[in-house]
Amino acid sequence: MSGTDEERRLARVALTWLAEPGTRAVYQLVDRLGPVATLDLLLDGGSPDGQLNGTVAARSAAGDARAVAAEALDRADRLGARLVTPDDDEWPTRVAGLAKLRLPDASRRVDVETAPPLCFWVRGGWPLGEALDRSVAVVGARAATGYGQHVATELGYGLAERDWTVVSGGAFGIDAAAHRGALNAGGVTVAVLACGVDRPYPVGNTALFDRIADTGLLVSEWPPGAEPLRPRFLIRNRVIAAGTVGTVVVEASARSGATQTARRAIYTGRVTMVVPGPVTSAMSVGVHELLREQPKVRLVTGVAHVLEEVGRIGADLAPLARGPQRPADTLDDDARSLLEALPRRGVRGVDALAARAGVDLRTALRKLSLLEELALVVRREDGYALAPPASPKRGTPATTETETPGSL
Amino acid sequence: MSGTDEERRLARVALTWLAEPGTRAVYQLVDRLGPVATLDLLLDGGSPDGQLNGTVAARSAAGDARAVAAEALDRADRLGARLVTPDDDEWPTRVAGLAKLRLPDASRRVDVETAPPLCFWVRGGWPLGEALDRSVAVVGARAATGYGQHVATELGYGLAERDWTVVSGGAFGIDAAAHRGALNAGGVTVAVLACGVDRPYPVGNTALFDRIADTGLLVSEWPPGAEPLRPRFLIRNRVIAAGTVGTVVVEASARSGATQTARRAIYTGRVTMVVPGPVTSAMSVGVHELLREQPKVRLVTGVAHVLEEVGRIGADLAPLARGPQRPADTLDDDARSLLEALPRRGVRGVDALAARAGVDLRTALRKLSLLEELALVVRREDGYALAPPASPKRGTPATTETETPGSL
Numbered sequence: 001m002s003g004t005d006e007e008r009r010l011a012r013v014a015l016t017w018l019a020e021p022g023t024r025a026v027y028q029l030v031d032r033l034g035p036v037a038t039l040d041l042l043l044d045g046g047s048p049d050g051q052l053n054g055t056v057a058a059r060s061a062a063g064d065a066r067a068v069a070a071e072a073l074d075r076a077d078r079l080g081a082r083l084v085t086p087d088d089d090e091w092p093t094r095v096a097g098l099a100k101l102r103l104p105d106a107s108r109r110v111d112v113e114t115a116p117p118l119c120f121w122v123r124g125g126w127p128l129g130e131a132l133d134r135s136v137a138v139v140g141a142r143a144a145t146g147y148g149q150h151v152a153t154e155l156g157y158g159l160a161e162r163d164w165t166v167v168s169g170g171a172f173g174i175d176a177a178a179h180r181g182a183l184n185a186g187g188v189t190v191a192v193l194a195c196g197v198d199r200p201y202p203v204g205n206t207a208l209f210d211r212i213a214d215t216g217l218l219v220s221e222w223p224p225g226a227e228p229l230r231p232r233f234l235i236r237n238r239v240i241a242a243g244t245v246g247t248v249v250v251e252a253s254a255r256s257g258a259t260q261t262a263r264r265a266i267y268t269g270r271v272t273m274v275v276p277g278p279v280t281s282a283m284s285v286g287v288h289e290l291l292r293e294q295p296k297v298r299l300v301t302g303v304a305h306v307l308e309e310v311g312r313i314g315a316d317l318a319p320l321a322r323g324p325q326r327p328a329d330t331l332d333d334d335a336r337s338l339l340e341a342l343p344r345r346g347v348r349g350v351d352a353l354a355a356r357a358g359v360d361l362r363t364a365l366r367k368l369s370l371l372e373e374l375a376l377v378v379r380r381e382d383g384y385a386l387a388p389p390a391s392p393k394r395g396t397p398a399t400t401e402t403e404t405p406g407s408l
Numbered sequence: 409m410s411g412t413d414e415e416r417r418l419a420r421v422a423l424t425w426l427a428e429p430g431t432r433a434v435y436q437l438v439d440r441l442g443p444v445a446t447l448d449l450l451l452d453g454g455s456p457d458g459q460l461n462g463t464v465a466a467r468s469a470a471g472d473a474r475a476v477a478a479e480a481l482d483r484a485d486r487l488g489a490r491l492v493t494p495d496d497d498e499w500p501t502r503v504a505g506l507a508k509l510r511l512p513d514a515s516r517r518v519d520v521e522t523a524p525p526l527c528f529w530v531r532g533g534w535p536l537g538e539a540l541d542r543s544v545a546v547v548g549a550r551a552a553t554g555y556g557q558h559v560a561t562e563l564g565y566g567l568a569e570r571d572w573t574v575v576s577g578g579a580f581g582i583d584a585a586a587h588r589g590a591l592n593a594g595g596v597t598v599a600v601l602a603c604g605v606d607r608p609y610p611v612g613n614t615a616l617f618d619r620i621a622d623t624g625l626l627v628s629e630w631p632p633g634a635e636p637l638r639p640r641f642l643i644r645n646r647v648i649a650a651g652t653v654g655t656v657v658v659e660a661s662a663r664s665g666a667t668q669t670a671r672r673a674i675y676t677g678r679v680t681m682v683v684p685g686p687v688t689s690a691m692s693v694g695v696h697e698l699l700r701e702q703p704k705v706r707l708v709t710g711v712a713h714v715l716e717e718v719g720r721i722g723a724d725l726a727p728l729a730r731g732p733q734r735p736a737d738t739l740d741d742d743a744r745s746l747l748e749a750l751p752r753r754g755v756r757g758v759d760a761l762a763a764r765a766g767v768d769l770r771t772a773l774r775k776l777s778l779l780e781e782l783a784l785v786v787r788r789e790d791g792y793a794l795a796p797p798a799s800p801k802r803g804t805p806a807t808t809e810t811e812t813p814g815s816l
Contacts, residue, residue, distance in 0.1 A: 147686055276684035276685070276707075277687075278555055278685055280558065284684075288684065288707060291699070291707045299696060299699045301693075
């Protein structure tokens with residue numbers, strides 16, 4: 001493949017700016033020629049696809065694609081986000097399944113142009129691929145009922161408790177409930193966004209996004225600063241569907257975004273599950289439609305059923321690497337005991353750590369400070385947690401502080 | 409076939425007393441030898457089935473089977489109930505499907521002995537076979553929720569409104585709600601009982617049973633006076649399942665009677681439908697289990713879905729005969745107009761009848777009295793209704809008054 005590593009990364013970002021993610025013609029050219037040659041070809045107006053040439057020409061009139069891409073990468077660096085491409089170890093390989101996705105009766109652009117992503121922007125400490133290896137999407141209606149939110153929270157909690165990453169879209173309603181459930185269990189949750197990871201939408205979920213970035217991941221195909229334009233939600237949904245082992249729809253009105261995610265999951269061959277509800281609820285019409293019309297959709301009533309479905313696939317996966325492996329050889333017994341007393345995920349208070357490690361409180365505080373200096377633990381408002389693993393390639397430090405808008 | 413018509417009827421009743429309905433060995437003998445020869449054989453201890461011989465001997469020690477049967481027929485006559493056998497025009501042919509019913513993993517007697525009925529006891533004016541021709545069973549939990557009762561009432565109403573007979577078991581909860589919905593629509597509803605039609609169980613539904621007997625049917629395999637013994641409910645359930653075009657389960661706890669009815673419907677090849685509910689409700693666990701475990705079970709969310717499922721079969725059925733055809737040639741124009749102003753099913757008030765017929769109230773009252781004398785209409789508490797058709801064979805008069813226990 002031609003070009004240096006940096007040139008290839010820049011080209012992928014430029015291509016995503018020239019044509020929306022998912023554009024099949026671009027993906028196929030990249031697959032054949034690599035990103036650098038594809039970018040050259042498109043900027044020369046040399047695509048065999050006339051419509052694509054028109055799109056590229058229009059975009060190019062608004063700016064220089066490479067300059068825009070370089071600026072996006074700089075901006076990401078400044079705010080502690082990173083670019084992840086198929087060249088990176090942390091690339092989530094499962095999204096390649098989108099290359100084969102053909103939705104029946106596809107007529108809208110978002111239903112036809114469903115090719116795999118060219119790159120992801122990521123904010124948060126976990127390697128993206130590892131976070132998605134054992135992952136389940138829990139999605140549903142924004143205007144969720146109390147029932148739906150209760151069920152989504154329980155699912156998020158139960159999956160996280162069993163070391164499954166909970167993936168959703170960060171929206172109000174079901175999405176937020178699923179993320180919160182996972183966070184409450186001290187688990188990993190990933191919000192896949194339809195806008196820049198520096199300005200997650202909706203603004204009303206800002207506190208939630210900060211918590212997710214702190215212990216999980218914010219992910220987007222669009223560069224920092226990108227706006228959440230309407231069609232982007234459906235483009236984004238294909239990543240939620242294909243990037244996970246399975247998708248659970250908790251509540252969905254008829255022909256809603258969540259049922260579209262389910263269709264993408266079904267036709268990518270992913271385990272697709274729905275939670276039924278009262279037939280008197282408009283928020284369950286979409287899930288009942290899926291159950292009636294899609295023979296492969298499975299009815300689930302709780303986390304046990306979900307695990308039963310994804311477990312068949314999950315059993316074949318490599319066990320999830322748990323936290324960072326770092327040299328702790330130089331530590332004394334007290335410090336090592338404290339390190340072992342920390343939960344694999346989530347936070348534990350100093351009192352509880354001291355009790356578990358069998359050391360007095362004063363010793364615990366001294367040793368925890370040492371561990372913090374060694375970047376083996378991080379201090380939280382309510383205790384200590386294991387430090388998230390460094391991202392494997394770019395070495396971005398874990399984002400433990402929330403950026404204020406002024407710092408962008 | 410040997411014996412007179414009366415001998416054959418008596419033999420069927422005696423056989424049902426000697427062994428519980430559904431006993432396969434008895435059904436197969438009757439199928440081969442006819443009821444009279446089968447009764448002779450069994451009373452002689454000549455069945456090839458040793459266990460059956462034991463049962464018959466024990467029963468015979470308690471009384472003479474033919475005498476018991478004759479007494480039951482007399483009792484039925486006194487209270488306006490009738491016996492219906494396969495020799496009668498009104499026999500519901502669909503129950504013959506039970507001859508092929510084999511439940512998987514059957515170990516209990518009630519799951520093994522699922523042969524077709526030998527006879528039915530019927531109370532009410534409609535011919536049984538006609539009532540069941542276009543029929544849907546709506547069954548479910550006794551401890552139903554408000555949600556389940558709401559859905560069952562809507563289904564009962566909507567099906568009756570479209571001239572489908574609503575069949576259920578007369579129990580509290582879902583059953584009662586389904587019957588009531590049908591009654592409110594002025595439709596035909598059939599309660600299949602696990603006890604005598606003169607003492608329908610539960611007593612708390614007495615007013616409901618009276619309304620059903622008035623415009624629909626009470627049906628049982630057991631003779632008048634029979635008690636609702638526990639195993640009889642499951643024996644009865646096979647008739648609800650096989651005697652209808654399809655069964656809808658509205659709410660059901662895990663491994664409940666309603667899920668057993670559904671299994672009988674599935675394995676008799678009937679359309680089997682369930683209404684989902686909140687996964688947080690114990691009363692929906694059974695229906696969700698059916699949806700997860702039985703690929704042929706269809707999810708329905710309302711009457712439109714049910715009609716879609718049963719309509720495929722229903723479309724092939726002869727149209728339901730609507731009410732009696734009687735000589736009205738001698739009537740004057742006012743009387744004929746009033747007769748035409750009556751609803752096909754259900755009751756209409758005198759004011760409304762007068763308005764529809766275009767006659768004054770005084771004339772309406774006079775002509776309606778005449779029509780009542782001619783047995784063309786019946787007076788009800790809240791107006792008038794078309795008289796139910798006479799039963800085709802035995803000519804039992806329509807039961808318009810409720811028997812008091814003292815009259816039995």
